[in-house]
Amino acid sequence: MPFAAIIAKREHPSAEACPAKRGRPVCIGAGDTLQLLPRCAQRGHPHRYLPYQSRWVADRAQLKIVEKSRRIGLSWAEAYDAVMHAAEGGGNVTYQSYDREMTRGFIGDCADWTEHLDFEAGAIGESVIDAGEARAVQVFHIQVASGKTITSMTSAPRALRSRGRPGDRAIIDEAAFVDDLGEVLKAALAFLTWGGRVHVISTHNGEASPFNLLLRDVREGRQPGSVHSIPFRRAVAEGLGRRIFEVTGKEYSPGAEAEWEAGIRRAYGHRGAEELDCVPAAGTGAWLAWDLIREREHPDAGDPERHAGGSTWIGVDVARRRDLWVAAVIEKAADALWVREIVARQGIPFSEQRRIVRGLAERYRPLRIAVDQTGMGEAVVEQWQEDHGTLRVEGVLMTGPRRLDAATALREAMEDKRLRLPADEALRRDLHAVRAEAGPTGSPRLVAERSGTDGHADRFWALALACLSASQASGPFQAWIGEGRHAVHDMPGSPFDGDTGYRIDTELGVVHSPLSALNGWR
Numbered sequence: 001m002p003f004a005a006i007i008a009k010r011e012h013p014s015a016e017a018c019p020a021k022r023g024r025p026v027c028i029g030a031g032d033t034l035q036l037l038p039r040c041a042q043r044g045h046p047h048r049y050l051p052y053q054s055r056w057v058a059d060r061a062q063l064k065i066v067e068k069s070r071r072i073g074l075s076w077a078e079a080y081d082a083v084m085h086a087a088e089g090g091g092n093v094t095y096q097s098y099d100r101e102m103t104r105g106f107i108g109d110c111a112d113w114t115e116h117l118d119f120e121a122g123a124i125g126e127s128v129i130d131a132g133e134a135r136a137v138q139v140f141h142i143q144v145a146s147g148k149t150i151t152s153m154t155s156a157p158r159a160l161r162s163r164g165r166p167g168d169r170a171i172i173d174e175a176a177f178v179d180d181l182g183e184v185l186k187a188a189l190a191f192l193t194w195g196g197r198v199h200v201i202s203t204h205n206g207e208a209s210p211f212n213l214l215l216r217d218v219r220e221g222r223q224p225g226s227v228h229s230i231p232f233r234r235a236v237a238e239g240l241g242r243r244i245f246e247v248t249g250k251e252y253s254p255g256a257e258a259e260w261e262a263g264i265r266r267a268y269g270h271r272g273a274e275e276l277d278c279v280p281a282a283g284t285g286a287w288l289a290w291d292l293i294r295e296r297e298h299p300d301a302g303d304p305e306r307h308a309g310g311s312t313w314i315g316v317d318v319a320r321r322r323d324l325w326v327a328a329v330i331e332k333a334a335d336a337l338w339v340r341e342i343v344a345r346q347g348i349p350f351s352e353q354r355r356i357v358r359g360l361a362e363r364y365r366p367l368r369i370a371v372d373q374t375g376m377g378e379a380v381v382e383q384w385q386e387d388h389g390t391l392r393v394e395g396v397l398m399t400g401p402r403r404l405d406a407a408t409a410l411r412e413a414m415e416d417k418r419l420r421l422p423a424d425e426a427l428r429r430d431l432h433a434v435r436a437e438a439g440p441t442g443s444p445r446l447v448a449e450r451s452g453t454d455g456h457a458d459r460f461w462a463l464a465l466a467c468l469s470a471s472q473a474s475g476p477f478q479a480w481i482g483e484g485r486h487a488v489h490d491m492p493g494s495p496f497d498g499d500t501g502y503r504i505d506t507e508l509g510v511v512h513s514p515l516s517a518l519n520g521w522r
Helices: 051-058 074-087 100-116 157-161 181-194 210-219 232-237 240-248 254-275 290-295 350-364 377-388 400-415 425-433 458-471 514-519
Strands: 026-030 033-037 047-049 063-068 093-097 125-130 136-143 149-154 169-173 197-202 226-230 312-317 324-333 336-346 368-372 393-396 434-438 444-448 477-482 485-490 503-505 510-512
Touching (some): 051 226, 074 100, 074 197, 093 100, 100 149, 226 232, 232 240, 232 254, 240 254, 290 400, 336 350, 336 458, 350 377, 368 377, 368 458, 377 393, 400 444, 400 458
Parallel strands (some): 093 169
Antiparallel strands (some): 033 047, 125 136, 136 149, 312 324, 503 510
């Protein structure tokens, strides 16, 4: 349903007497599912709950938590419960999650439920609120005939602190991925004081996450509440696969379902234990928080036409078949590093990769091209150095410490508010896919999950290499040191500004303006 559309205001022929306006729909058993039927007339096919969805909605605990597999339809069931709670006049509902698209999707599900249940509702509204710390949050809201409102927004502890009147409900979805979850939970649990309810829903994100700690507190009796666990295998056993086949129009059979389930597990690989089986991984955590990523996005970033002729650096993550080949271009403009262009390709031959880099070098005249030299990158670096010179093309062997250097350069540029990113969903997912795990010696080890991305966090590593190269520049010139060679490019305002040639200081081993000679710059 379009978000600008008005939800149809339907009145039952006997609206005052219609039991669906006063109470919950009747739950009628139907094999391994439950049909939710309003006592007033149904339109179209009935909405059906699977058993695990029904158990979750039927649980009336003040605090209830669920650890779950991904993509099993629990948020859809939660949207029904939210609509019923608000329509009955039970209280307002506030939904928070880590991602704006999730919040938009939840309020859309609520709108669909109001229409399905013949509940009168107003238009879906959008607004922006001040969430503190110079941060604004986009909010979606819908009001039902009882006067109660369902509000959906990205996570913001301050936004919850002004809510929580008697009967109100707080929902935190994919809680383990919410930034500042500890503060969000503190604000949400205050709902319990006045008889409200708190629903916490999530897949796992490491055993040390605040979500998992809350889960353990409830299980071990330190915090009153109830716990649900819905691993993928249980969801499939209770009809998830059959439902997906039905919705997608595929012919169902036990063999087809088994093949589908095996394919899902292959896609998740070693991450399946956490993402599907509700087993939190040891010592994991996102290297870049969702809020940090979103706060660095700028509408002018990612536009090659805005290249202003400033100093540029290119990072390249090399790949040939399975992963993405990515080149990321950043430019220094004023006091910030702007992402000017990200080129992502899959399965392209090395000749095509070489051609793309030649085009980027001609367009942006980068001071440095940092290339992942690991594995197949050895030959690539040699070829590109033939094209652009050994001073311009730097091969980076991505060993554990060097990967950490590159990732740290990227995170510091973001934390220092020096990097401007395009608002691109694929880039967001790649940036958030890299996680830190405790290595054998206790130092962090960086790993990248494939789930939810179209590669192996390849945009992250290309951008990290570009930021690493930019961070190595120093002084009134751009300078690099490597393999016993020193290279200096004179920048505007330096003592060499206006020099049309280049000079070699044999005593210091310094080449002044080598890139000027290579590119014919003046």
